[in-house]
Amino acid sequence: MSRRQRYPDNWKEIAFAVKEEAGWRCHKCGWQCIKPGDDTSGLTKSERTARTLVVHHANRMPEDNRRSNLIPLCTACHLSYHYLGQSNVSPGQLSLFEVS
Ligand SMILES: [Zn+2]
Numbered sequence: 154m155s156r157r158q159r160y161p162d163n164w165k166e167i168a169f170a171v172k173e174e175a176g177w178r179c180h181k182c183g184w185q186c187i188k189p190g191d192d193t194s195g196l197t198k199s200e201r202t203a204r205t206l207v208v209h210h211a212n213r214m215p216e217d218n219r220r221s222n223l224i225p226l227c228t229a230c231h232l233s234y235h236y237l238g239q240s241n242v243s244p245g246q247l248s249l250f251e252v253s
């Protein structure tokens with residue numbers, strides 16, 4: 154079964170604007186994520202993943218791109234938003250994104 158989501162053509166620009174406005178910080182934990190132009194050569198792949206800011210749809214509807222529906226989150230917070238209260242996430246899946 155496909156869970157393909159319906160993002161708009163200009164989603165990248167929308168998401169970029171949200172991240173810029175947030176100063177590339179996670180809305181939930183305030184963690185500073187990688188900004189465009191940051192030197193990431195010293196980071197491992199998983200560190201880069203953990204420091205990637207994503208734009209989350211508060212109502213889980215990707216076609217709803219009102220600003221109030223768009224929340225910038227770090228990878229860990231994004232996962233917790235999606236998996237919070239669900240029992241089908243394995244600890245290993247989450248620990249991928251843990252940062253020591
Ligand atoms: Zn966060």
Ligand SMILES: [Zn+2]
Pocket residue numbers: 208209210231234235
């Ligand atoms: Zn999300």
